[in-house]
């Protein structure tokens with residue numbers, strides 16, 4: 001009986017990924033010299049940061065081009081080669097033609113920084129170089145907070161005004177800024193604001209009207225975005241095709257839903273947001289975490305559809321993605337791996353494994369490669385704290401003091417919570433004060449005071 005117990009079955013467990021800290025000094029020196037050689041070959045210089053000492057930074061493509069025109073022509077050549085390759089692999093002439101009409105995006109020596117409270121500049125992105133081509137999907141991966149969304153924002157021209165950036169961003173070899181520019185703020189809060197349909201951006205947060213159904217959201221959006229030359233019937237047809245492309249046909253009449261009434265699931269909302277953006281068949285599509293909230297099967301289907309659309313329409317897709325399953329990862333043609341705002345790897349996704357292996361971090365058998373890469377480059381948890389001793393909890397008085405202090409800091413920093421209220425109360429006091437000015441002492445004055453009392457009670461009562 002004992003032998004049939006599930007506990008006695010031998011279980012397979014993946015061998016651990018080689019750890020960065022386990023590297024011997026000899027290996028470490030070898031890696032550093034490889035990195036230096038790679039950087040020299042790539043025409044990039046590495047600045048001396050703590051990150052460099054523990055992991056080599058490199059890009060998977062070799063380019064000696066140093067000027068933007070040289071970069072653009074290098075990308076053109078890559079595109080030609082890509083077209084020749086896809087032609088030989090059975091891609092139709094129509095698909096190749098749409099790729100040729102597409103948008104190539106290149107960025108060179110891109111830096112993004114933000115001034116901290118002491119007015120010192122903190123770099124979010126450093127020295128990034130890369131490209132994205134029509135008909136292909138570039139996945140931007142990396143640990144949380146490494147700068148994936150910032151890179152997307154920088155490429156899409158959506159960086160907030162608190163950031164500074166420099167470097168070259170070329171569209172089809174020309175220095176152009178995508179038409180987001182001034183409407184940054186508007187796009188952040190209103191997903192239905194567009195100036196042209198050549199590019200679209202799906203943000204991390206779904207900004208959908210909660211009372212509308214899926215069909216209504218997509219159809220209204222089609223009416224707003226699609227050209228007047230298209231008839232109402234064509235717009236409706238496009239809306240419904242797009243909904244079907246994202247497998248939302250069963251939820252067409254379901255309301256989006258919000259805090260008061262549950263409607264779609266988080267993953268379904270994500271798919272509706274994607275529908276709204278791909279309606280116009282943009283030439284350049286930015287997706288910030290398109291699969292967050294989706295299970296692995298849904299993630300696969302959504303990414304697969306996006307990749308098919310990219311192939312069919314020659315769309316250039318740049319997607320930041322957190323933790324793709326092995327199947328999803330295999331769908332990506334190109335990979336940009338970031339860590340602490342710097343490129344660890346840029347190149348074909350299929351060659352990342354070789355890159356990591358040649359640098360001393362081979363992916364263990366049967367491990368999802370993307371898990372391995374993220375685990376290897378994540379340095380957020382490198383410093384581990386010691387075990388907590390018993391009785392190490394703060395006492396009651398400390399807790400009260402800390403909670404009070406935390407609450408004050410929160411109130412002081414929250415513009416709406418503290419400063420806005422203060423301003424409202426001061427203006428209210430001034431308004432109320434003027435009423436008492438020369439009010440007199442007759443019966444009419446008493447009525448004014450009563451009215452004032454009722455107004456103040458009404459204004460200061462908290463709505464439930």
Ligand SMILES: Nc1ncnc2c1ncn2[C@@H]1O[C@H](COP(=O)(O)OP(=O)(O)OP(=O)(O)O)[C@@H](O)[C@H]1O
Pocket residue numbers: 114124142143144145146147148149150151160162163322
């Ligand atoms: N406008 C800004 N002002 C100050 N800091 C910023 C600004 N934009 C981004 N950052 C900081 O830059 C870092 C990278 O942020 P970003 O949102 O790009 O990371 P991410 O890789 O997309 O993270 P996640 O995967 O968790 O969404 C974070 O530490 C963030 O606080």
